[in-house]
Amino acid sequence: MRIAFLTAPEGVEQVELTEPWQAVKDAGHQPVLVSTKPGHVQAFNHLDKADTFPVEAVVGEVPAESFDGLVLPGGVANPDFLRMDEQAVAFVRAFFDQGRPVAAICHGPWTLIEADVVRGRTLTSWPSLKTDISNAGGTWVDEQVHIDRDGNLLITSRKPDDLKAFDEAIVTEFAGQNT
Template sequence: MRIAFLTAPEGVEQIELTEPWEAVLEAGGEPVLVSTKRGRIQAFNHLDKADTFPVDQVVGDVSAESFDGLVLPGGVANPDALRLDEGAISFVRDFFDQGRPVAAICHAAWTLVEAGVVSGRVLTSWPSLQTDIRNAGGTWVDEQVHVDQGPNVLITSRKPDDLKAFREAFLPEFAQASPKSTS
């Protein structure tokens, strides 16, 4: 199970990166940090700088075909920056085009809106994004985690307090998508 974690160089909510990352590791998978620039990304604890993490691959050098799934961590600045990067948006669209599972938490739904992949889908997010999701043709629900079984599986969650439910929802979907899965 090889899972891409897409972030901008700055602004990802640290716990929304590290908790799902650890879940993939604990499940025997390989998390890969993909960003729009080489080097390190700067994570945040809300508005305060937190740790930095090394970028494994740059979005322009990889494709969705190399991964079993995609995690989009939130943080307000992270998806806002990703929305402006056509390579990042194209990378996200590729997962949907190929029917690969995608998991997004909190403000990461902005990246999905920009990629044009929420129309006809049901998802959750940080509450302030509900109008954006509806305007993009999606249905917003206020749930800890929501799994939409559309053409590809889309797992969404609202906030860091929902990380346990998020983890329990996306891990089985990613494992099922993995060609190495024995299930």
């Protein structure tokens, strides 16, 4: 399976990118770093600059159907930048339109809200997104990981402390969608 990891050029929470990436890779699948611009993405450890990672595909140049699933890492700035990029929002919406699995952690659901795909869905996130999710027609729950199967598969998680459970859910549930 090819799994797109969508990030903005700057602001992704490093651990929310690298740990799910490694879990996907360890499961024998191909993670692909997709961004809104070519070059590298600048990751952060909360507010401090961390490592950079090479972009492998650019939104608008690669179709969603070339991937089997999508992961939206968090960080406060990352999804805020993504939700302001029309092509990134369209890329996310395409996964829902095509019934492909999607996973988002921490602030990642902000991009889902902008793509107008949370209405009628149940998800979790960083607690400060609770009102945003509710205002977008979704139901927010305070759970380590929530798996919503109403429509395409949607896996959400709250924060970096939940990464082990999030990673396990991605690997198990995405594989189950593509068998």
